[in-house]
Amino acid sequence: MSGRILVRGATLPGGERADLLVEGGVIAEIGGIADAPGAHVIDADGLIALPGLVDLHTHLREPGYEQSETVLTGTQAAAAGGYTAVFAMANTFPVADTAGVVEQEQRLGRTAGYATVQPIGAVTVGLEGEQLAELGAMARSQANVRVFSDDGFCVADPQLMRRALEYVKAFDGVIAQHAQEPRLTVGAQMNEGALSGELGLAGWPAVAEESIIARDVLLAEHVGSRLHVCHLSTAGSVEVVRWAKARGIDVTAEVTPHHLLLTEELVATYDARYKVNPPLRRAEDVQALRAALADGTIDIVATDHAPHPVEAKECEWDAAANGMVGLESALSVVHQAMVETGLLDWAGVARVMSETPARIGRLAGHGTALAAGAPAEVTLYDPSAAGEFDVARLAGRSANSPYLGRRLPGRVVATLHSGYATVLDGVVRDAHEVAGLAASASNGGARG
């Protein structure tokens, strides 16, 4: 296939129909295009074209936990889900708390070629919550880190959190907080409420999330810093963020696809596929999160893609690992939870799944509206496809998806990254092919 791709008859987020000519890593032309000699033509009749999706919260597991996921398989999952960029969380082994680790992570992503891998740096050394990691060195490294997070753990010490918020101001960084008061959640297994009492599972109370968010927005206000809240899961958290934004505090917030769709009732099966942190909450919380995403209180959708091997889920609930894979299903879930319900249009989807996450993470070359001259990061989605979400839709190494066997609308037909296709006809392209395309695209980029 040559370097030219003609996308014919796609529907843009705003609703207008257009052809897109992709060439030299950018969208060369958009509108009615009569002919493009030598171009590979993608028939996009009935497909929605979105700017390539950007995930601010992905666990790629490499280095250290390659039995669950690698940078290669994780970015394949990303491409399958229409993502062209992922922010890789720092809880690898070794932890991404030095310039060396984040640079390695980014390099692995570039070599694989499926998506831009933007490393997130740890806030504290070893995620241990005691001593600040080398935030400045990571920011100045090749990886150009701007988002810092101890995700998996909360930066619980208020003094340490204050210092982190203040320190990253020097390079326009942001602290992404996993809001979980540790003492209130010792041994926690599921949302605390009527159901946890009946199932005999230790509760994870909403207040453990809300109290940390409340503390952090006040700290951010006090020191004049930027705060990002990971995976908001409760109606109360929405209220706190809404209050903070009204006050002018520089806070952004994310919600996961699963918190927009699934509720705690699923835990009654004791099927560990539904075990996740923060836990699935009540239907009221789901409604509040949807409304907040629609009105902008919550800024973005982030997957918290968390692959685990089979043995971490095929076991008793207490012993199971937290987390779900989410990259491959995210767009379909958002379609069901937000678009089918009329809460968000496709322009809104582009905003919360591409434009705003790239802006929060200060990631150049992504999250740009589809226009002539914009980087060729494009997702083509068929909203009319329907059926059961099955294991064939999973492209990563792990299968811990809560959606297997569930009806989900739509599917990603093609993903274009750096001007070449990583997914065509709904199929993730071969790794060698994509690596070759990535290598020649970066050479071409060097020439241009």
Next chain:
Amino acid sequence: MRHLLATRDLSRDEAIELLDIAEDMAAVQEREVKKLPTLRGKTVVNLFFEDSTRTRISFEAAAKRLSADVINFSAKGSSVSKGESLKDTAQTLQAMGADGVVVRHPSSGAPLVLATSGWIDAGVVNAGDGTHEHPTQALLDAFTMRRRLHGAASRGRDLDGVRIVIVGDILHSRVARSNVWLLDTLGADVTLVAPPTLLPVDPSGWPARIGYDLDAALAPAPDVVMMLRVQAERMHAAFFPNSREYSRTWGLDDARFDRLPPTTMVMHPGPMNRGLEIAARAADSPQSTVREQVANGVSVRMAALYLLLSGERGDA
């Protein structure tokens, strides 16, 4: 009955059938030959991931009196104590041809996972899972109440209108949960009394009255007072200040016991902390059913094993 996982799933008729069969089993326990040939050739595995000698012995006696072969498998402290061990162990038992698995596990829901995983064909009896359920304990408690109240005329009876007060660490008690669902199904009137820290955060869905005042709950002279064991580690996690305050406020001490009419049954699932949740005099009085509960446990577990292991496989 394919599995016995929770009293919550039992209908009134199923519960009464099991209690009635337990009456037949109890009659066998009174004869000279205490053994029945019923489960000859069947293998019952006692799979205990948590120590409980008394529960294991009770199930072992029940299985042996039905002529089943019994294998005791203590998975606690073995090299694999977490994660995949449940699956590995289940597959081992499957290969050994276990017909019934009696499982005690510290994780809530583990017996359900075992029963629905497809790892094993055996019938599963929940012998206590985490802080979730302990169905045979609740059944033996109901059996004990019914026998005390109706004697030889117990067969076919429920517990309609029987007033029961359950006192203590409701939050962490699988015995309390199983009892609440079963007693409600059988028509009893249940009141739970505990310090607020030892109640679930939202018990609105529980078919029981909730109170903090033990004296108020005992004033109308309930038919049954069930005292739950209080674990010392709760004290260190600040669920209550100390044992003195606990026993003074929520213990069945001599003064409270003396105010009860002689018809009120005093129950305890054991093992007891004498002097903490229950005074020695109450525990050893004729009103106490503690020793009957032990004997009845064998009868009820025989009934459960009979219902699970006789009949065709797949018989719902």
Next chain:
Amino acid sequence: MARAVLSRADIQRGLTRISHEILESNRGASDLVILGIPTRGVVLARRIAETIARIEAEAPPPAELAGSLDVTMYRDDLARTRTRTPAPTQLPPGGIDGMTVVLVDDVLYSGRTIRAALDALADLGRPRAVRLAVLVDRGHREFPIRADFVGKNLPSAKHERINVRLDEIDGEDAVTIEGGDA
């Protein structure tokens, strides 16, 4: 279609004759225990005990003569059918040691129920002798077992069903046969 084979009067005559034969072979009603096998055998045992009390002046009252013997736990087909609900076993106050026990069942067929009953009896004590009384003997034995007292011999085909219906349980006294035309 069900076809009537024994009427109310036939059943009563059969039980009366069985009662006389029991008394004759036992030389009276002493050291005698009549044990019915649930469900309908228990009713028949009770009727036999009542008949014996009427015809034999020195016979003990029916409650001390008759009882029930449940054989569920001793069956050899527990894994082949759906789970059976057992019924209580009730022995007369004198027990069975040294007594002549007459087992009573409604229909004698394969003999497997009686095999189970003999095992159950052995776990309860040591009778001097065990006899068997049945309302209907339909043949097709699978064990070396025969009845000592028979109300009616009713040769039948294996695919036929014999239904015994009794007042105390079914609201009528009748024995019918079904499936003969199949």
